[in-house]
Amino acid sequence: MRTLKRTRTAHAHRGTTRIALAVVAASALALTTAACGGGGGKGNKDDAKSSPSASAPSSDGLQLPDLHGQKLEVAAVWTGPEQKAFQKVLDAFDKRTGAKSTFVPTGDSQSTFLGTKIEGGAPPDVAFLAQNGVLHQFADKGWLKPLGPAAQAQLTKNFSKGWQNLGAWKGKQYGIYAKVANKSLIWYNAAAFANAGATVPKTWADFLKTAETVFESGTPAVSIGGADGWTLTDWFENIYLSQAGPQKYDALAAHTIKWTDPSVKTALTTLAQLFGNKDLVAGGTSGALAADFPKSVTQVFTGNPPKAAMVYEADFVASFITANTKAKVGTDAKVFPFPAVGTGKPPVVSGGDVAVALTDRPATQALLTFVGSTDAAKIWASSGGYLSPNKSLPFSAYPDAVQRSIAQALIASGDDFRFDMSDQAPAAFGGTKGQGEWKDLQDFLAKPKDVAGAQAKLEADAAKAYGG
Numbered sequence: 395m396r397t398l399k400r401t402r403t404a405h406a407h408r409g410t411t412r413i414a415l416a417v418v419a420a421s422a423l424a425l426t427t428a429a430c431g432g433g434g435g436k437g438n439k440d441d442a443k444s445s446p447s448a449s450a451p452s453s454d455g456l457q458l459p460d461l462h463g464q465k466l467e468v469a470a471v472w473t474g475p476e477q478k479a480f481q482k483v484l485d486a487f488d489k490r491t492g493a494k495s496t497f498v499p500t501g502d503s504q505s506t507f508l509g510t511k512i513e514g515g516a517p518p519d520v521a522f523l524a525q526n527g528v529l530h531q532f533a534d535k536g537w538l539k540p541l542g543p544a545a546q547a548q549l550t551k552n553f554s555k556g557w558q559n560l561g562a563w564k565g566k567q568y569g570i571y572a573k574v575a576n577k578s579l580i581w582y583n584a585a586a587f588a589n590a591g592a593t594v595p596k597t598w599a600d601f602l603k604t605a606e607t608v609f610e611s612g613t614p615a616v617s618i619g620g621a622d623g624w625t626l627t628d629w630f631e632n633i634y635l636s637q638a639g640p641q642k643y644d645a646l647a648a649h650t651i652k653w654t655d656p657s658v659k660t661a662l663t664t665l666a667q668l669f670g671n672k673d674l675v676a677g678g679t680s681g682a683l684a685a686d687f688p689k690s691v692t693q694v695f696t697g698n699p700p701k702a703a704m705v706y707e708a709d710f711v712a713s714f715i716t717a718n719t720k721a722k723v724g725t726d727a728k729v730f731p732f733p734a735v736g737t738g739k740p741p742v743v744s745g746g747d748v749a750v751a752l753t754d755r756p757a758t759q760a761l762l763t764f765v766g767s768t769d770a771a772k773i774w775a776s777s778g779g780y781l782s783p784n785k786s787l788p789f790s791a792y793p794d795a796v797q798r799s800i801a802q803a804l805i806a807s808g809d810d811f812r813f814d815m816s817d818q819a820p821a822a823f824g825g826t827k828g829q830g831e832w833k834d835l836q837d838f839l840a841k842p843k844d845v846a847g848a849q850a851k852l853e854a855d856a857a858k859a860y861g862g
Contacts, residue, residue: 462492548766556809619690623832713779
């Protein structure tokens, strides 16, 4: 997701937008067509079918097959607290079925990692794709297996139509968005705000004023994780959605308008009001480009005074705060919605990781069934830093009031959100470290005055990836 990538608080304003399902062109990623293998060494794919027993049904009636002797490999971008939280889900699945599951981190260049594994005849059984565009790309190549009846039943029961649609492509249901993110949140150090006499802003203009107030109190205002290019795409998307509006957002996501469009110039110029003001950015330009996502979070909630007062990113920031600092979410670490830009509405940008099958095995479908269940969501939610669009999940499953409020806002919004733009793009443009949009926006962070140059580079890379 981005985590994933993925990306919703009681304070969050829900725009009257409808779900974005931009149709992306095939990726320019150089992967040759290969048939999905059955996962050699993982057990006979028919073993589960002939198993004499199955796990006892849970309180909501979920029953899983007996998978003793079966091995599964699961791949996702998650590391650190996110990986540990998901491991609890895998452990529960293994305990209930007798399977032995192994987690494999893909790294940020996920489509390249998975494509190489698939072409080599050894794909993982289940992958959590951090980008919707990669789902389309892999489905077009014949690398994905549609959901089986049991997994489809959990999806239909627990997820709204909008989330179902995001996991489908060309009439077939391939994936389950089991972990999502609200990417329209700004987290802040409550003590730093109190020391500065700063107030929570509602507009972009107020946000810049608040940042100035914090800086004048002696604390750098904003921590930016520029070493991870995906964080910069999220900054741009929130500004663009609020300022340009949902129709333009959908058009740019589908590349039916170019990155040289005047609306992009306006958004980049607005973003440069922050990126180009070294007083407001922790460590200045060099510091921002050297800080990865985890560092951008921890430096806001450690030290006295901290190295920055605010950090922008999704709801999963909470897990990093809890795991890596002594700050308490809801008390020391608070959150407000991304402010409205210009005359626009506050943005609601979402992301997520979609679970898909890469092998045609009953054990693979059983794991997808579990992932789509409320049982799995309860286990996942208990660790914090997790958000589910599962409408059957009780809000009490979340560990604190902040997480519950974010979850309530997500469910209440129904399908009124926009999906992460870069995650809809071909991976060569929107999801590969060191190239495409990630690299172009890092270059823009380094030289925020060169708006025209950034637009030209973004358009050149987008045209190549989208195929025209």
